Structure formats: C-alpha cells, structure tokens
Amino acid sequence: MRARHDGGSSSGRKVTVRDVAAAAGVSAATASRVLSGHESVNPEMARRVLKASAELGYSANVFARALRTERTDSIGMVVPSISNPYFVGAVEAVEKALASSGRSLILCNSGNSVEIEAQRTDLLVQRMVDGLVVIPVDDSRSVPALAAAAARVPVVQFDRVARGALTDFVGSDDAEGVHQCVDHLRDRGCSTFAYIGARPTTSTAEARLRAFRELVGPDSTRDEWILLGEFSGGWGREAATTLVRGEMPEAIVCGADVIAVSLMAVLSEAGVHVPDEVKVVSYDDSGLGLLTVPHLTSVHQPVDSMAREAVRLLDHRRRHPEAAIRKSIFAPDIVVRESTAVHEPASTGGWGARTAAPHPA
Known part of the structure; x- marks a missing residue:
C-alpha cells in the first residue's frame, strides 16, 4: 500500500x-x-x-478530539524575550518536564510588550491548550491578561509574579540570591558596591533592587552607582559606560547575566581589570558567564526543578480548580568563578581609586 x-x-x-x-x-x-x-x-x-x-x-482532528476528551495534551508558554538565555533555558526545562508525559509545548514571545502578551495568552487559550506557563512582562499591567486566562484554563506564573493575578506561582528567592552575592563580595574584601539592574516594574527586578538597598547601606554605595534600566545587553553597555566615567566601586552586582556580560566588555575596553580592580557578580547563571573573560560569578536558579513544579501545579489546578493558590519558592545558589577571584591589584592606584576614561561613543 x-x-x-x-x-x-x-x-x-x-x-x-x-x-x-x-x-x-x-x-x-x-x-x-x-x-x-x-x-x-x-x-x-x-x-x-x-x-x-x-x-x-x-x-x-485535534480540536474534535479535544472537545471529546476536554484536553489537547499541549501547554502554552509566554516569555518576555526569546533573546534572553535565561528564558530560553526556562522554555527548555518546561518542555522537558512535559515530554515525560507525552505532552507538547506551544511557545509565544511577548517581546516585552504587555499588549502582545495579552494577545498571545488569549490566542493560546483559544487554541484550547490545557494550561499556561507565563513569565509576565509587568508587575501590574500584566494582571488583566493573566486574570482573564486564569478564568478559562490553569495558569502558573514562572520566575516573575504579577501579584494582582490570582494564579499559582513558581520562582526562586531573589532576596536570598542577592544576599549571597553581597556576602560573597564582602568575604572577598569588598566594601563599596554598585548595582546595575532593571527598573522595578517586575517582581524580580524589584526584589533584587530592594535586597541590595537593604544589605548595602549609604556608607557602602552612592546614588550614581545604582543604575536602573532593563534586563538587556544594551542597557548593560550603557550603564557600564556611565559607571567607568567616574570613580569605581570595589564590586558591581548585576541584576542579570545579560547585563553583566555587556558590562564586562565595556570594563575591558576601558582598561578596568576584573577581578583585580573591580569584582563582578551577577544573577541567573544562564551560561553567558562562561563566555566572558574572566568567567562570571553568578547566582544559579534551579530551573529544571522549577519547571517540574510548574507542570505539577498545572496538573493539580486542572484536577482541583477550586484549590487554594499555591506558591513554590526555590533556593538559589551562587556559582563562584574568576570574576570575583582574589588577586593582587593590577595598578598602584588602590581599590576604588581608578578614574577610567569614558568609553568612546
């Protein structure tokens, strides 16, 4: 035949x-x-x-079968940016968690737009997915779309949480991660700190910034050393260019690897040596830190375990739609690499005494 x-x-x-x-x-x-x-x-x-x-x-006919069985064996996922390696790792982890039960993942990219995020979540619900995993774009403006989706299918917020949307949530302890960063830098002899992160419009950005401010008082930082933009390489480069124009701190905490990688490139171009003159630590341990010279110390989030928990919560919500909202928070761990190593200072200017030339525009 x-x-x-x-x-x-x-x-x-x-x-x-x-x-x-x-x-x-x-x-x-x-x-x-x-x-x-x-x-x-x-x-x-x-x-x-x-x-x-x-x-x-x-x-x-998948849709006809879905009407009979009330399931499509597919889960939708909406992420803010597929150019961010951390989000790519989260997608791979969720897909792996679903594969063990024969289910598939449908991925949508919101492009850091609340409007597109709302369109994509609605589209996935119309496609009759069995549930949604969403990394929200904004702490407050993402709420209406998430609430509308959660009224129709199980929804788990992943990594970030828009608190006004009553859905299950899986994430890691951002404050603990920043605490590990600052403690590690102090153990390395650092006493002055800069922070380069995103504006506090998402739960992760807000929690990391708040933890830094609580741990590092005014005697150890300056207003001009706290630079806030977005989780992107472009912002990392812009912020680093601003930072090297003035007196440098002994250590820099970055809110994400995508920021830190660009920052380290600018430091190198400006002749600021890592870790001899300034130590750099970051968040996400996305794999980008292995591409820098020196390799980047970064906070690791257990994404595989978080993904399995997200799938478990979706399944539980499907079986028990009226169950109480569940929040699962995982502990992060700092992965120490060469960007925070203890070496002899490369210049005689002393810690924090270097005033680097500005990076050419």
Missing part, C-alpha cells in the same frame, strides 16, 4: 477512522481507541492500526 502524506485518499476524500480500521482489519471502535491513545487494546491490533494510519496518511 502506498503511503499518502496529505491526509487524503486516492479519490481526494479525507481519510477517516473507518478507512484506517478497514485497512488494519479491526473494528472502527478499536481503531478509534488506538488513535485516541487508549492502552486497553491488544498490542498486535494496535500495531496494525498505527501502521495503517501511517500508510494512509491519516490526520486526526
């Missing part, structure tokens, strides 16, 4: 379950059970049905 790949018969008619059953020599009911994934079918019959299905080019 010659295989067809367009879901049609030799006469142009769409292949049906009855056609598959006839080709396999089984009843239509048996063929339907096999194609629907039921396990209570004789293995030999199941093999024949699947073989006939492949040869005929049978294509199941």
